[in-house]
Every structure is written in structure tokens, then in C-alpha cells.
Amino acid sequence: MQPESLMMTYGYNPHWSEGAIKCPIFQTSTFVFKTAEEGKAFFELAYGKRYAKPGEIPGLIYSRLNNPNMQILEERLCLWDEAEEAAAFESGMSAIATTLLSYLKPGDALIYGNPVYGGTHHFINHYLVSIGVEVLPIHPKQSLREITSAIEASKLANKVKMIYIETPANPTNDLFDIELVSQLANFLMNFTQSRPKIAVDNTYLGPVFQQPLKHGADLVLYSATKYLGGHSDLIAGVVLGKKTDLEQIKHLRTFLGNMISPNTAWLLMRSIETLKIRMEKQQENAQKVVQWLLNHSKIKRVYYPGIKSQGTEQIEIFKKQCLGPGAMISFDIEGGEKEAFTFLNRLKLIHLAVSLGSNESLAQHPYSMTHSDVPEDDKKLHNITPSMIRLSIGIEHVDDILADLHQALNF
Numbered sequence: 072m073q074p075e076s077l078m079m080t081y082g083y084n085p086h087w088s089e090g091a092i093k094c095p096i097f098q099t100s101t102f103v104f105k106t107a108e109e110g111k112a113f114f115e116l117a118y119g120k121r122y123a124k125p126g127e128i129p130g131l132i133y134s135r136l137n138n139p140n141m142q143i144l145e146e147r148l149c150l151w152d153e154a155e156e157a158a159a160f161e162s163g164m165s166a167i168a169t170t171l172l173s174y175l176k177p178g179d180a181l182i183y184g185n186p187v188y189g190g191t192h193h194f195i196n197h198y199l200v201s202i203g204v205e206v207l208p209i210h211p212k213q214s215l216r217e218i219t220s221a222i223e224a225s226k227l228a229n230k231v232k233m234i235y236i237e238t239p240a241n242p243t244n245d246l247f248d249i250e251l252v253s254q255l256a257n258f259l260m261n262f263t264q265s266r267p268k269i270a271v272d273n274t275y276l277g278p279v280f281q282q283p284l285k286h287g288a289d290l291v292l293y294s295a296t297k298y299l300g301g302h303s304d305l306i307a308g309v310v311l312g313k314k315t316d317l318e319q320i321k322h323l324r325t326f327l328g329n330m331i332s333p334n335t336a337w338l339l340m341r342s343i344e345t346l347k348i349r350m351e352k353q354q355e356n357a358q359k360v361v362q363w364l365l366n367h368s369k370i371k372r373v374y375y376p377g378i379k380s381q382g383t384e385q386i387e388i389f390k391k392q393c394l395g396p397g398a399m400i401s402f403d404i405e406g407g408e409k410e411a412f413t414f415l416n417r418l419k420l421i422h423l424a425v426s427l428g429s430n431e432s433l434a435q436h437p438y439s440m441t442h443s444d445v446p447e448d449d450k451k452l453h454n455i456t457p458s459m460i461r462l463s464i465g466i467e468h469v470d471d472i473l474a475d476l477h478q479a480l481n482f
């Protein structure tokens with residue numbers, strides 16, 4: 072069965088909870104053992120003291136280690152990306168930081184794709200660097216040859232443990248070729264004993280429109296605050312991949328204690344029941360908005376996956392690895408910051424707020440808001456100008472979205 076058919080029932084039996092059709096919130100810190108022998112057995116498995124016997128399932132002990140809401144949520148999330156294992160966190164940043172920390176030790180090197188989410192960029196360039204991790208940025212417009220020669224020049228090749236990218240990139244919708252990154256990992260095997268792990272932040276397209284594990288990624292990460300949550304009412308994060316690759320991430324999560332709470336997991340379970348229908352509607356609306364913007368005299372350029380102005384190489388990557396263009400649009404308005412702000416201040420239906428992926432449409436100004444911390448040179452390199460607006464398109468009636476854009480541009 073398809074994931075959207077299983078989202079309402081998978082991993083939960085109503086007869087466990089008085090016949091309740093929906094999985095209740097297990098708002099409990101600890102779980103009662105039937106016998107002391109059972110408690111001993113649960114701990115043996117939880118602490119990896121022995122392997123499970125055939126048919127033996129790890130029991131519930133304490134909600135920092137596991138909780139039915141976290142477990143059922145993780146099982147359901149696996150279905151979308153066809154992953155073996157998932158780990159859910161109380162924020163996207165905690166999923167990202169825990170993943171990086173569990174694979175990188177002082178003296179190791181990380182290759183990361185620029186631009187990445189501001190919080191990720193800060194964590195890499197401030198925290199990881201401060202504990203002695205060496206970092207090397209690459210960007211989507213570089214060829215494999217340019218990247219490999221930069222790595223050779225840096226003398227870091229034998230230390231690389233992870234390659235971390237985000238695609239599409241925020242806010243320009245530039246796509247990183249995941250297959251190229253996979254070739255890069257193969258190249259690095261000439262220098263290291265083990266293949267560096269490839270981690271992809273897939274927040275922008277979600278599992279509905281891009282499945283990085285199928286294109287060579289080892290780990291896929293989400294800020295579940297965005298499309299997975301989809302209602303602007305929770306903060307959460309997820310990492311998915313092979314069981315063996317998730318083991319050390321889950322181990323570190325147990326000790327950092329940044330697992331998702333039962334309440335947030337329950338909200339997220341509610342949300343992913345409608346993930347596909349929401350994302351498809353948002354994309355359908357966004358495609359109409361893109362066509363409208365392309366024909367508007369006050370719009371200089373539109374940034375959206377798969378359209379002509381992104382360039383032919385980008386279109387090839389789009390065809391290879393994306394199942395759809397999603398619902399994030401950026402555009403340059405005629406003029407500069409003044410005109411951009413006038414437009415933003417005139418919006419009525421579309422809210423002026425950062426974040427993305429929710430069922431209501433949002434607009435913001437990357438240059439002075441989400442990307443204000445990005446150095447001026449990098450802003451230039453990535454076309455983040457004072458005239459750029461970023462839209463996250465929601466599920467409203469598209470005519471109302473277009474009418475709002477029309478009246479806000481009419482100054």
C-alpha cells in the first residue's frame with residue numbers, strides 16, 4: 072500500500088487503547104514492568120548487552136528512551152522515504168546538530184553545501200569549528216572536477232567523514248545534484264577507509280517531491296516544523312536512513328535527551344495523515360502563482376525548480392531527482408528594498424512571517440530577514456538581493472492568493 076493509505080493506521084492497534092481509533096497521547100515519563108525479570112530483559116536490550124531473541128521486541132522503559140507516540144510516528148515516517156529507521160527530535164536543528172555530532176569528532180572534516188539553512192551554517196562554522204572539526208564549503212554551481220581539486224588543495228580528503236547538503240537551496244531554489252555528491256563520496260574512498268556519509272536536508276520538497284535515499288544519500292533530514300507539520304503549530308525534526316547508520320544518532324539522542332515529546336509526536340502523526348494532499352495542493356497553487364509572476368511587468372526574475380530561468384543544467388538535475396517543484400517560490404521585484412517592503416506591507420491574505428511549508432501562505436524578505444546574517448559576498452554569489460521576496464504557498468483558493476499578490480503589487 073502507498074504511504075497515504077497507511078498514515079491513519081500503521082503501527083497502532085485500537086485494541087491497545089480501549090478501542091480508540093486514534094492513538095492517544097502517552098503523556099507518561101515511565102512504564103510499569105510486569106515482573107522484575109521483564110525489567111531486566113528490557114534493559115539488556117536497551118543497553119545493547121545482548122541481541123534480541125527471535126520474536127522478542129524491546130519493551131517500554133522510560134520516555135527519554137522510547138514512547139509509543141515517538142515509536143509509531145517513526146514507523147510511519149519511514150514509509151514516506153522507504154527508510155529502514157527514523158529518529159524524531161524536538162526540533163529540526165536538534166536533528167541536524169545530533170546527526171553532525173554523532174559522525175564528527177575533533178580532527179575529522181566535513182564537506183558541506185552552501186547555501187544551507189542559517190542555523191545549520193552557524194552550527195557548522197561556529198560550534199563544529201570550535202571543537203576542531205575542519206570544514207570545507209562547496210556549492211551547486213561547481214562541477215565534480217572543481218570540487219575534487221578544491222578538496223585536494225585543502226589536504227582534508229583523508230579526514231572527511233560526512234558530506235552535508237541541502238537541496239533545493241533556500242531561497243534561490245538551486246538544486247544540488249545528489250548523484251554528483253555520491254560520486255564525490257566514491258572519489259573520497261581513495262583517501263579514507265570508510266565512505267563518508269551523505270546527509271541531505273530535504274525540508275524544502277519533503278518526501279512527496281524528492282526522496283534522496285533513492286539517489287545515493289545515506290541520511291535524509293527534515294525540519295518537521297515545515298511541511299511534515301504543516302500547520303505552523305509545532306517545532307520538530309527527523310533523521311532517516313539505514314538502521315546501522317541511525318544507531319549512533321539514536322544513541323547520542325538518548326544522552327542529549329532531545330527526543331520528540333509525546334505531545335509533539337502526536338501532533339505530527341495528525342499532520343502526516345494529510346501530508347500528500349496538502350503538498351499536492353500547495354504545489355498546484357504554486358505552479359499557478361509562478362505562471363502569473365512570470366507574466367507580471369513588476370517582476371524581474373522568478374526562482375522555482377524546473378523553470379527555464381534556472382538554467383539547463385538545473386533543469387536536468389530537476390528531471391533526474393525531483394518528483395515535483397514544490398511550493399516555495401522566490402522572485403525579484405522591480406526596484407530594491409523599498410519596493411520589496413512596500414509590497415510586503417500591502418499583503419492582506421498572505422502573512423509576513425518566516426518559516427515555510429504551512430497550510431497558510433507566507434512571505435518574507437530573505438536579504439534582511441532569514442539571510443541577514445549571510446556575509447555580503449555570499450549574498451552576491453547566491454543572488455540574494457534586496458529586491459528578493461520569498462513566498463511559501465499554502466492551501467487557500469489560488470484566486471485569493473493571486474488577488475492578494477495583484478493588489479499588493481499595485482502601487
Ligand SMILES: *Cc1c(COP(=O)(O)O)cnc(C)c1O
Pocket residue numbers: 162163164165188190191237241272274275293294295296297306307308
Ligand atoms: C527551518 C529549517 C531548519 C531548522 O528546523 P527547526 O525545526 O526550526 O529547528 C533546518 N533546515 C531547513 C531547510 C529549514 O527550513
